[in-house]
Each structure stands twice: as structure tokens, then as C-alpha cells.
Amino acid sequence: MAAALKVLLVRNPTTAETLRLARVLAHAGRGPMAMTVIGQLMRSTLSVKRTYPSDVDHLIVVHRAAPRPDGEPVTLATLADADMVLVGLFGSEVGDNPEGTFSARPTAGRTEAEVNEAVRLALAAIKAEMPSHLDPEKSFIMFHCCPTPIMDYIIKEMPLLWDDHLYEMYASDKAPTQFGVHMGSSWVDEQTGETFFVDRIRVSDIDYMLAEKTVDYEFDYLEFITQTYPFTELNCMIRAFPKGVDPATASHEQGEPAAWATSHQDFSIGLLATRDKFRRRKLAAKCVEVVSHLQIEFMRTHFPTVFDDGAMPLHSFGMVKHGNDASVRTMESCGFRKVEGHHFQWIGIKLSSI
Template identity: 75%
Template sequence: MSHPLQVLLVRQQTTDESLRLARLLAYSDAGPTVMPVVGQLFRSVITSRPCYNTPIDNVVVVHRAAPRPDGEPVTLASLADTDMVLVGLYGTARGDGDNRGTFSARPTAGRTEAETNEAVRLALAAIKAEMPSHLDPETSFIMYAGCPTPILDYIIKEMPLLWGDHFYDMYSSDKAPTQFGVHMGSSWVDEQTGETFFVDRIRVSDIDYMLAEKTVDYDFDYLEFITQTYPFTELNCMIRAFPKGVDPPTASHEQGEPASWVSTHQDFSIALLATRDKFRRRKLAAKCVEVVSRLQLEFMRKHGLDVFGPNILSFGFVKDGNVASIRTMEGCGFIKVKEPRFMWIGIKLASIPSVE
């Protein structure tokens, strides 16, 4: 017997609940495309620091569970995997002047397009009802974090966009690159310039350099969050260029000039890959990816093997047409996930239909 779709909203879920949902998604046939939600759930149980700016650790599950004969409400613990249609995360931003809702979701395995569309509609309506009453429905909006194209197509058809970004493709790998043999603490001398390059951690003093090279509108606070907050302090790297004749291990890091870097987003994807103009064409970006993808895979195998199982991946998103980043990722052994593609979009709260 088929049951109607229902929405379960869970605030501050337990560790067991988060891990169960993460395992469900990681082992689903959705493959690597579920990794952003799995990563967020995983992060929420290994650090007490909430998601930057937005408590997106709250869970929304759209399900087809049968009514409980004893009248007890449906809970995450009582839901069977086969009951679940869509699992996502939601929250409301806390920043001044930046009030908005956020939503990131993935269908569970084997769902039809019609069922997924209906699940998204119900989830959005439920989240809209959760938004604070002071938000202006005409100017405040829901932001979709890495919205995959099956969900994106439905939203664009049903709700006019307030803004839309470029398409992004996901690249993933279950093996860290090894062609350069670099790791944290590695150093080498450039034969042409005599500069010594040294693999270091990203420091707060580096963030201004990173802001100058950014291609996405991240602010200082977010960059600080994903470079100076555990576990991301362990999942980033900065390649510094030291003047000829300076030995990095014995020198102050201030003597080294930031050259190339990469970090990890709060969903465990590769973040902020960049190389300053004067240091390009020296394979520095690829070396950064090699270092950080290894750190990511080692960290997840150490702390999340029961969550990810055989599906532990290092992954990242590359903007459509970014030839340099595509070459870097493919050169490091990352494989493009053909479908779906991703986009970050915003819609007005007022455009979300309510559910009777």
C-alpha cells in the first residue's frame, strides 16, 4: 500500500541520527552526487562548531512512512530506509543584513522524477513555514547549496529565480594523486628563479591574498572559517615562495610569499583552488590538490570509515568553462561526474507555494 508523502523536520538531530542518514546516502545509488550532504552530516558530528553563518545542521526528510498504529509520531529512528524519498539540510542565516533560508537536498535511491519533484515542493513549503516572521518574502530568499540539475529543472520551471550562478561539474577521485610526491612540509628549489617553494598551512595573514584571487563572492569570515576551524585546519595547504638562499624550515613564514593554495569547504569538497599570476605554469595548483586530497581521504578513512565505507571520495566542483581548473583536476586523476550538473540559485520566499 502506498502512503502519501509527508515531511519530517528535525532540529539538532543526534549523532546516531546524523550518521545513519549519512550512511544511507553514501551507500545509495546516487553515488558521488550525494557527497555534499554526506559531508555536512559528517562534519556536524565531528565538531561542535556549527555550520558557518547558517545552522544548516537541521534535517528535512520527505518520506512515505505508514502511520504508527500506537499513534506515536514518526521519528528519524523509526523511519525505514525504503520510506525515505528525499533527505536534506536546512537553516536560517544569522548574519546581520544577510537573513535567508538555505536548503541542500538529495533524493534517496531509485526515485522517479515526479516523486522527487513533489518531495522538493513539500520540503520547500515546510522550510518556508520555518523561516522567521520578520523576513521580507519579496527580498529574502532560499539559497540552494549545490542544487543538482534534476531538482534545479523543477525549481526553475515552477519558481522564478531571484539569482542564478553558472553551471558546475563535479569531479571526484577515490585515490590521492601521487605524481609529484609532495606532502605537508615538502620543499623544492625552482631551477630557473632559485626560489624555494614550501608546502605549509594557510594562516590568517594569508586570507587577504586569497580574497584578491577569489572567483566566488566569499568574504573574510567564511575563508577564516574554512581554514582556521577544525577539522578544516587539517585539510588545507599553502605553497609559499621563499627568496633565493632562504631555507624555509629555519625561516619565518612571513618571509615566504603566498603562491598557490587550496582548502576544504564545509561539505568536505575541495575549495578555493588558486595560483597567483606570477607563479602560474609551475604545476603549483596540481601540487596543492595532491596534498589536500590525500589529507581529505586520510581524514575520512580515519574518522568516517563507518559512514563512507567503500565510497570515500575526494571531490570538488569546477565552473563550466574553467579550462585551467579542469586540466588541473583531470591531471590529478579526478574524473568528471557526467550527470547531474550543479548550480547555486536563489528564489524569493514569496515564490514558494504553501501546502494546505
């Protein structure tokens, strides 16, 4: 290794610091994989409510920068992009049984040995930051789908307490346009006469979403990612109004929830579902189209300096559970393609094993 790796920890980063790291990831050549961390960084600068259930708002950068001649400490402002090896976020969960969390991505051009050492140093630094009352035998969660290079190292070096399903990332640098739907669109079903209308997700819809969930989400999390800014701008609900009822003049309660999609706290498209009675009408694909447009426009509007030079196109992406063929078909029909070479997984390790 050319230079010893060191850890830079930034507690409660400023918006400028957060955007600096987002730009580094956007330029790092990691493609859409960088968007998982960029999305969390973006959320942390905008959300008026702390992340549920985790406060993953501290930044950690493992780097190889030489000491500064003037003796001043290395900061994000002085750290060169080329010296950054691993960029991540971490925090501790809230509630009665807090646990540590960590999410990270290597930057470009790093060797396997260098990334492994960076992960080891990052975990050690994070462990030292964890609240003293944490039970060392409880799990330290690799937050939001640990990518293959990091996951392989941890599985080899540390015993797992648990692991979750494998996920594949599907991404697109173009929002779908095949249906021409957007927020406020409506159309009449030729067979049933029902009018479908694209609306926002409301609190009253969450019980329907819980009934169709394929992952063990709780009400509080669904409320957070549908009713808290900026997520209020990044979801859609397709409602079915009875024949002859005009959504423009009717109350939303007259429309029955039919299909929906929203954005997780890292801005991935998720919770995509269609109720049984409304299937085979391409409603899920229309939800993907709507949310993809909302996400790309949101990122372009709020963070133009991160993506303005085209080094990395804006991507929409979603994590699809391995074997979920229906979701794969929906994503592919919307122009999304699997990011090859990496699986993603949630894993839990003991703090005491770090």
C-alpha cells in the same frame, strides 16, 4: 505514487542521527553527488563554530513510511532506509538580512514525480520553520549548487529572483599520487633556486587569497573555512622561500604565498589558485593532491562506520565553474573526472512563491 509522502524534521540532530543519514546517502547509489550533503553533515558534527554564514544544521527527510501500529511517531531511528525519498539540510542565515537556505539530494531509485513532490513538501515545511520576521519577498537560497533534478523542477514551478553560474562536479575515489607531495613537503625549483614548502593557510594569507578570488567571497568566510576546525586540517598553502633559505629553520613569514587550496563547508575542494608569478610549475595540481589526501584520510579516520563496507568509496570532489578551462585541466591532470548528467547551480526564489 505507492504511498503518500510525509516530512520528518529533525532540529539540531545528534551525532548518531547525522551519521545515520550520512550512511543512507553513502548507500543510496548516488555516487559522489552524495558527498556534498555528507560533507555538510560531517562538518555539523565536528565544527566548534556555527556555519558561516548559514546555520544549515537541521535535517529534513521526506519519506513514505506507513504510520506505526503503536501510534508512536516516525523517527530517524525507526525510519527504514527504503522509505527515505529526499534527504537534506536547512537553516536560516545569520546577519542583518537573514534568508532561508536549503540543500538536498534524492536517495536512490526515485521517480521524477516522486522527487518533485518531495521537493515541494520539503520547501513548504521549511518555509513554515523560517523566522516570522523574514521578508517573504526576499530570496530563499538553494544552498550549495542545486543539482539538476531539483533545479529543473523549481525553475519550472517557481519564478527565480536570481541564479548564479553553472558548475560541474569533478570527483575522484583515489587521492592523486603523481607528485608525492604532502603536508610538510619541500623541494627546490631548478630554475630559480627557490624552495617551495607545503604549509597550512594562516590568517595573514587571506589577503593574498582575496586578491586572486574568482567568486565573491568575503574575508569572514575565508577565515571560517581556513581557521576553524575541522577545516584547519583540510587546507594547504605552498610557500616560496628565497634561494638559500631553509623553510625548516626560517619563519613562515619569509615564505611568499604561491598557491593554495582549501575545503568548503561541504568538504569540496575550492579556492584553488596560483599567483601569476608562480604559474606553469604545477603548483595548483600539487595543492589538489595534498588536500585530497587530507580529506580522504580525515573522513576515513573520523567516520569509519559511514564508509567501512565499501558501498560507496570515499570521494574527493570540487565544483568547477562552467568554462573555467584552467581548473578543468588541473582537476583532470590529478585524475578527477566530470560527473556526467548533472549541472549544479545556486538559485534564489521568493519565500512567498513557495
